Amino acid sequence: MDSRGGQGDIGDFGEESLPELLRSWRRRADPRTFPGLPVHGRRGKGLTHGDVARLAGVSARWYGALEQGRDAGYSADFLDRVSAALRLSRAERHALYVRAVGRPPALAAVPEADATAEMDEVLQRLVDRQAPDPAVVTDLAWNMVGYNEPARLWFPGAVREANQMRWTFLSPEAREQLLDWEEDWARPYLGQIRYERGNHPDNEPLRRLERDILAGSTTARTIWDRRELVDHGDGALRRLRLPYHQGREVAVRTISLRPARSDRLRITVLMEESPEAAAS
The missing domain is CATH 1.10.260.40 (lambda repressor-like DNA-binding domains)
Structure with missing residues (x-):
């Protein structure tokens, strides 16, 4: 057999x-x-x-x-x-x-409620302890279900939007604050969205996210047509210029984690790099 x-x-x-x-x-x-x-x-x-x-x-x-x-x-x-x-x-x-x-079970069709329930006190403590680096917890469709105080201070617009990807693509401030927006942020993020959409084609929140971003951004539609796939952004070096830093350019290393107990949550930490490390 x-x-x-x-x-x-x-x-x-x-x-x-x-x-x-x-x-x-x-x-x-x-x-x-x-x-x-x-x-x-x-x-x-x-x-x-x-x-x-x-x-x-x-x-x-x-x-x-x-x-x-x-x-x-x-x-x-x-x-x-x-x-x-x-x-x-x-x-x-x-x-x-x-x-x-011959395949694993699919995730729930509407995971937001389950993901929110999985964001418990223990996980919040873990996120809080990443300070002074910002850390956010998102569900499968990048809805923010948890974050620490540095994340709120660095990215108040994203916290208000409550979705990491929607803020990145649909907020004018994101294009100014995320340096090299198209190459370093938009392209890998759209590759991640395409990757998750392929893994979970029946997931309605992911379908809505794709639809809203492509409807709201002509640049995103052009990048989407490249059909690039990215499974995660772990280890990527990116640059920011945020009001929180009074316009000073900051380099961060993206650290991506998934709790072993959850199929729905991802933890993203932006670890600030020294100028020497960022230049190497």
Whole structure:
């Protein structure tokens, strides 16, 4: 079988096949913790095929095909039902998708609310501790869900706009404050937007972001036609001239991070460079 059936491909999850993973997940579950499941007269621990099918609301035959590793074009709804029935972690759900259909699960269609909820006190403390360098936390569509005080002081317009990309492309002040705007900022940013749009074609906030930027900027439309792709801006050296610095030119190094617990958040720190380091 191919990697979706999991019989002969090591893939991303060791040598365990899809059937082995599903059997292991069934056996570790305690039937007594599932309301409505009969527990008397059981011969062994864990859930049966029938239990999982019942909890997922599917036929035992259909679940059995999955556990046998058959390639049957399983839907996301079906796999999510099985994932919920087996109480899989996010990493295990990812493994289930990759083994069953050859791809990871898609992100939520509307991630803003989930991303905002993931911006908790611990993450805010991490962002605050990046001072004196500005740091922002954005969701998949670059909506700002968190920032530290230096970010507010350096970029008050972007904080008011509450979206990093919209401010960059649609605010006249951004073109003056972000030096070499077209080459150092607009081109890589549009490459990042195209990259995320390709990875999440059904994400409505990303679709709206693309539409608004291209509608509002003729330069952006010209750059977009180059079809450049950029996965992140980590390590890039860029220059600014902000009111906060009384017009003094400042060089910053972009540091990009993603919390391991979240698929939706990115942390961006602009680390100020000394003139000597920026010139090297």
